[in-house]
Amino acid sequence: MNAVPVIPDSVPVAGGQLVRTQGVTAPAGFRGAGIAAGIKVSGRPDLALVFNEGPDTAAAGVFTTNKVKAAPVLWSQQVLSTGRVRAVVLNSGGANACTGAPGFQDTHKTAEHVAATLSDWGTETGAVEVAVCSTGLIGDRLPMDTLLAGVTEIVHELAGGISGGTDAAYAIMTTDTVPKQAALHHDGKWNVGGMAKGAGMLAPALATMLCVITTDAIATAEQLDEALRNATRMSFDRLDVDGATSTNDTVLLLASGASEITPSQEDLNAAVLAVCDDLADQLMADAEGVTKRVTVTVAGAASEQDALIGARTVARDSLVKTALFGSDPNWGRVLAAVGIAPIELDPDRISVSFNGNPVCIDGVGAPGAREVDLSGIDIALRIELGVGDAEVSIRTTDLSHAYVEENSAYSS
Amino acid sequence: MNAVPVIPDSVPVAGGQLVRTQGVTAPAGFRGAGIAAGIKVSGRPDLALVFNEGPDTAAAGVFTTNKVKAAPVLWSQQVLSTGRVRAVVLNSGGANACTGAPGFQDTHKTAEHVAATLSDWGTETGAVEVAVCSTGLIGDRLPMDTLLAGVTEIVHELAGGISGGTDAAYAIMTTDTVPKQAALHHDGKWNVGGMAKGAGMLAPALATMLCVITTDAIATAEQLDEALRNATRMSFDRLDVDGATSTNDTVLLLASGASEITPSQEDLNAAVLAVCDDLADQLMADAEGVTKRVTVTVAGAASEQDALIGARTVARDSLVKTALFGSDPNWGRVLAAVGIAPIELDPDRISVSFNGNPVCIDGVGAPGAREVDLSGIDIALRIELGVGDAEVSIRTTDLSHAYVEENSAYSS
Numbered sequence: 001m002n003a004v005p006v007i008p009d010s011v012p013v014a015g016g017q018l019v020r021t022q023g024v025t026a027p028a029g030f031r032g033a034g035i036a037a038g039i040k041v042s043g044r045p046d047l048a049l050v051f052n053e054g055p056d057t058a059a060a061g062v063f064t065t066n067k068v069k070a071a072p073v074l075w076s077q078q079v080l081s082t083g084r085v086r087a088v089v090l091n092s093g094g095a096n097a098c099t100g101a102p103g104f105q106d107t108h109k110t111a112e113h114v115a116a117t118l119s120d121w122g123t124e125t126g127a128v129e130v131a132v133c134s135t136g137l138i139g140d141r142l143p144m145d146t147l148l149a150g151v152t153e154i155v156h157e158l159a160g161g162i163s164g165g166t167d168a169a170y171a172i173m174t175t176d177t178v179p180k181q182a183a184l185h186h187d188g189k190w191n192v193g194g195m196a197k198g199a200g201m202l203a204p205a206l207a208t209m210l211c212v213i214t215t216d217a218i219a220t221a222e223q224l225d226e227a228l229r230n231a232t233r234m235s236f237d238r239l240d241v242d243g244a245t246s247t248n249d250t251v252l253l254l255a256s257g258a259s260e261i262t263p264s265q266e267d268l269n270a271a272v273l274a275v276c277d278d279l280a281d282q283l284m285a286d287a288e289g290v291t292k293r294v295t296v297t298v299a300g301a302a303s304e305q306d307a308l309i310g311a312r313t314v315a316r317d318s319l320v321k322t323a324l325f326g327s328d329p330n331w332g333r334v335l336a337a338v339g340i341a342p343i344e345l346d347p348d349r350i351s352v353s354f355n356g357n358p359v360c361i362d363g364v365g366a367p368g369a370r371e372v373d374l375s376g377i378d379i380a381l382r383i384e385l386g387v388g389d390a391e392v393s394i395r396t397t398d399l400s401h402a403y404v405e406e407n408s409a410y411s412s
Numbered sequence: 413m414n415a416v417p418v419i420p421d422s423v424p425v426a427g428g429q430l431v432r433t434q435g436v437t438a439p440a441g442f443r444g445a446g447i448a449a450g451i452k453v454s455g456r457p458d459l460a461l462v463f464n465e466g467p468d469t470a471a472a473g474v475f476t477t478n479k480v481k482a483a484p485v486l487w488s489q490q491v492l493s494t495g496r497v498r499a500v501v502l503n504s505g506g507a508n509a510c511t512g513a514p515g516f517q518d519t520h521k522t523a524e525h526v527a528a529t530l531s532d533w534g535t536e537t538g539a540v541e542v543a544v545c546s547t548g549l550i551g552d553r554l555p556m557d558t559l560l561a562g563v564t565e566i567v568h569e570l571a572g573g574i575s576g577g578t579d580a581a582y583a584i585m586t587t588d589t590v591p592k593q594a595a596l597h598h599d600g601k602w603n604v605g606g607m608a609k610g611a612g613m614l615a616p617a618l619a620t621m622l623c624v625i626t627t628d629a630i631a632t633a634e635q636l637d638e639a640l641r642n643a644t645r646m647s648f649d650r651l652d653v654d655g656a657t658s659t660n661d662t663v664l665l666l667a668s669g670a671s672e673i674t675p676s677q678e679d680l681n682a683a684v685l686a687v688c689d690d691l692a693d694q695l696m697a698d699a700e701g702v703t704k705r706v707t708v709t710v711a712g713a714a715s716e717q718d719a720l721i722g723a724r725t726v727a728r729d730s731l732v733k734t735a736l737f738g739s740d741p742n743w744g745r746v747l748a749a750v751g752i753a754p755i756e757l758d759p760d761r762i763s764v765s766f767n768g769n770p771v772c773i774d775g776v777g778a779p780g781a782r783e784v785d786l787s788g789i790d791i792a793l794r795i796e797l798g799v800g801d802a803e804v805s806i807r808t809t810d811l812s813h814a815y816v817e818e819n820s821a822y823s824s
Contacts, residue, residue: 066751066752068750068762069751097748098743098775098777099776099777100776138747139744139781245748245752246748247744318811318815322820323819323820325816326820330550331510332510335480335509335510335550336478336657336658336659338480339479339480345479347480348512363480365551369551401813401816401817404811404812404816407734407738408734408740
């Protein structure tokens, strides 16, 4: 289904090397596991565990802004209010959203069972130290007998090597076609790792999107919170596939302190952002039905907020997205889309380019605009408003037959 | 392409009978024509004229809220500022949007040529009495020699019978599969007629949508303005197929006074609304790629504004729309969609039904929710918020393969 080719495995970034074959167990002090517990009817992996061996258990979290929040979100928000997380248990195969008080009890029981099993295993753990994430169809109860048996099993599968993190990344996939991991080895001294899932419902204020980031740096919960909020604002919040925001979105950042290094806030921010930004890129490339990887940039805006709103409005426009699916440089639709954004603009000063080729200059079509070749996979759409200096880019995708197909046949 | 069956030709409404086989020439004092002038490469009808013989020429207009406005919109806004319109010339085959100053001159020339030809024909007319509407691809200049020759021809084709209005309704079609007309004969004494086009870009603040409404009632420009704004707010503004708003949207209301009847403002409002509402219904049924006619109702909202925003948010949600295309009663997506609307709500008090079948009660799935049959063409989606008394319905459609197909291949 996915026409976008595999991205390279390793890229240099400021502060170190970013590796895409490692995830949450790349930093010291973390173990991970992923198993097929039987929650998914397909028999595919559906239960993941990330365990922080310490010595620290500081943590921060960012959750969906949807007013309809799944039970695991309501639970994990309580857990994160303590600033400490020992373990994160994640299941695919069911969102446990819109399941009422019984659904919340299911989440609570899951956390209690994880805590009890970890305690039996030698690490005294309370349920309030266990965050829970779920993803899948909204509205159905989870098969709790299956899930709790899976929890017992997965605690005994916890592995410290790279493979434990990779197993976990596989187990949280829903309509994702590939697992998403990234790890940054900062000067060879401390590390940040992460995994994410989220093929559909990618949206301005997170996606359904579960994401766990780990680090072996020493940092307080407050420092982690700053780093995580900065990173999500600049990465996941600027990824918008279809304007939808899920009931289950959760991004967690856990620190073990096992490296015994205390980075500056600036370095911590940069490293967490680098990992989140790379995961966002992987989420775009594997979004449901994607045939084009699109970056919409609005430049010359009166403010960053205006640039963000303008880029998001164009990135969500169904007529722009279907034109891009058809490799059609239909710049008129781009102007029509940006023209409805509630931002400062002058129609006679808007210029548009596709992949560097001007198609509209000062509100009027450029010569050869209809002949610009957009048959490639990557499309950079740039809109210059000419009323200021602010610039923001949003990652999005085209709107394809495959998107309609996947989403019209999801629950039935 | 269009899976939605033909609607009945005549329905009773308050104040009279609504007929769908008559349009702008149903009221006395109006002539209409539609011809193939050669603007469209296909050779189909592409030029329409509506002429008001009087004795009055009072008029009102509502235009796109898009900040990027086509040349004919900028021109017609000036015309309507006088409160008088003698004739409306409309072309399909080109939007004349994003064409700069030369494009505006083209519109001006068109109005001047209509005025000169009508003057030659015996009705002294100034260019400032001629409104111009265009629809089609954004960004290209119109073939002016062809268009002006067509104007000369069409003035001589003007017919007073029903057929003149019907010819005009055909000539403004783009991707529409059927012409849209409606006429209300009010107590057999005075009449309102209308035509519209607009298969794509149907949006909250009008569609690309050209619409001309006529009446033989006596009314001032101010009375017409009130009637038209009320009608568009309650009809076209509550039609939202894909959230897009065109550069060319125009709705005009012209009064000839030929019936010599002066209705009350209340009766005028009701009659204009009845015609606009019926045209909005026809636009929904013929929207690009539609396979489902969907009404999204939000009830029990804290305010009418909250109900409107909530219904519009759900009506625009790609995941809800693809589920409806798949006849999937996926109420979880409905909750996820309404949960991101910036309105007052309590997730535990939301109830949802499809075609009267409860699928979610107080935020939790109802028994049998997944088995509700949505295989029919009409889907009534009702969301009860339980926090107030306000209720608003939005007309929309599903998101189908045909929508993607039509819109990925429009200009190329």
